Amino acid sequence: MWTATASRYTLRMNTPAFDHTLYAGCAAQIISHTRELAAKGWMPATAGNFSIRMGAEHAAITISGKDKARLSEADIMVVDMQNNPVATHHRPSAEAALHTHLYRLFPEVGAVLHTHSPTQTISSLLYARDGQVLLRDYELFKALRGHTTHEAELALPVVPNAQDMDVLTASVDKALAGRDTWGYLIAGHGLYAWGRDINEARRHLEAFEFMLSCDLELRKLQR
């Protein structure tokens, strides 16, 4: 009886908390995308955070405060869907709650990317009062999953910034209700974009960045 109990205990102790091979693959993808986007100047001064879903219960995510231009595998950790660190004492991104919120809300979401480019930050401040940026007639709508034509109007939500993640998550919940979007802006802060995998999330992020930069240029010309 004692032996059986002991061996069951040992078995549980040896069970890994997550699939390490899957984690290593996710970490490699996060590292290459963060490096490329940091090189564009979209992640200054340690800003931004990236994650990839690892099944129903876990996500690989950047550790808080790291220089996103110089990440190595040791800078990527695993959290559960309530933002608790898994098998590590590291602290996840200060905005991990915004990532897991999207994974809980949308089962098809496989990756979440957050950057702080100047264009994203300026647009988010310009449109903070409106609560959205209205984008019209861009061919690049077709880079967004589910969009097949430029003949459309797309509202990118803008939520107020907050340091309290419960407050911020509640604002995002409200802004996303009944809306079909692959991203949102946080005022004075930056852009969140997501997709079924990291390549799709990156495409969505770049499409939003491009359309927001066109919008800013148009505003200058129309003055």
Ligand SMILES: CSCCC(=O)C(=O)COP(=O)(O)O
């Ligand atoms: C230095 S930028 C302020 C924090 C932030 O907005 C961000 O995106 C990075 O925070 P993290 O904890 O993920 O490093």
Ligand SMILES: [Zn+2]
């Ligand atoms: Zn941020």
